[in-house]
Amino acid sequence: MKSDYQNYIPIKAIPFVDFLVEKHSFALKIVNERATKHGDFRKLPNGKFQITINNNLNKYQFLLTLVHEIAHHVTHEKFGRAQPHGKEWKTVFQHLMLPFLHPEIYPPEILRPLATYLKNPKASTDADAKLSLALRGNEAESGKLFVFNIPNGGFFEFKNTIYKRGNQRRTRIECQNIKTHKNYLFHQNVEVTEVFSN
Template identity: 75%
Template sequence: MNSNYQNFVPPKAIPFVQFLIDAHSFDLLIVNQRQTKHGDFRKLPNGKYQITVNNNLNKHQFLLTLVHEIAHHVTHQKFGRVQPHGQEWKKVFQHLMLPFLRLEIYPKEMIGHLANYLKNPKASTDSDVKLSLALRGNIAEEGKNFIFSLPFGTLFIFKNAVYKRGNIRRTRIECLEMKTKKVYLFNQNVEVKLYE
C-alpha cells in the first residue's frame, strides 16, 4: 500500500521517508486533488491509521505534506488527543522535517523559506505566502493567476463567484464579491481565473 510514493518525492528523500513509514505503522494513500486540503491523517474504524496526500502536488509540496501528516500520527501516538496543530505537533513536525532540510532534497530557493516556516509551523503551508510561492516555483497553475499579480480592480473568478481585486491589507488582499457586495480577505498566493 505504501510502495508507490517514490515517484512523488525527491529521490534523495526516499530513504528518510521509508524510515518514517517503517517506524510508524500506517497506510499511505495517494488520492485525487481535494480543494480544501493537501493531505490528512485519521484512525480508521478497524483501528489502523491512514494518511492521504493529494496526487497533484509537486515533489516538494508532497514531501512536506506527507511529513506534516506523519507528524499528526506520531503526535497522536505520543500524546493522545491534543490540539491538532498545537505545541506537541509543532515540535514533532520540526523534529521529523530536520533530515529533509538538505540542498539535495529542497533547492536553495525553497530551503530558507522552509526553515523560516518551521520556526512556528501553521496548519497550512499556504498561509505562509513566501513558502507557498517558493514550493510552486512562483508559477501558477495553467490558466490561472496569483491574486497578488493582478492589477487593482481586476475581476476574477474563484469557486464560481466573481470578485474584484482590492487593496492589500498587511498580508492579505481585500476582494469584493460582486453579487453580494461583501468584502473577503484572500491570501496573496491564491490562484484564480480571470473574468472575461
C-alpha cells in the same frame, strides 16, 4: 509497507521517508485532489491509522505534506490526545523535517522560506505566503494569475464568480463580489483568471 509514494517525492528523500514509513504503523493512500486540504491523518474504525495525500501535489509539496501528517501520527503515539497543531505536534514536525532540510532535497529557493516556516509551523503551509509561493515554483497554473498579480481595481474570476480586487492586508487581499457587493478576504496566492472589463 512499500507504496508508490516514492514516485511522488525527491529521490534523495526516499531513504528517510522509507525509514519513517517502516518505523510507524499506518496505511498510506494517495488520493484525488481535495479542495480543502492537501493531506490528512485519521484513526480508522478498526483501530488502525491512515494517512492520505493528494495526488496533484508536486514532489516538494507532497514530501512536506507527508511529513506533516506523519508528525500527527507520531504525536498521537507519544502524547495520546493533543492539540492537532499544538506545541507537541510542532516539536515532532520540526524534528522529523530536520533530515529533509538539505539542498539535495529542497532547492535553495524553497529551503529558505521552509526553514523560516519551521520555526513556528502553522496548520497549513498555505498560511505562509512566501513558502506557499516557493513550493509552487513562484508560478501560477497556465492561464491563471495569483490574486496579488491582479492590479488594484482589476477584475478576476474565481469559482464562476467575478470579483474586483481591493486593498492588501498583510497576506490577504480585500475583494468585492461584483454581484452581491460583499467583500471577501482572499489569500494573496489564490490562483484566479483575470477578467478584462469593457
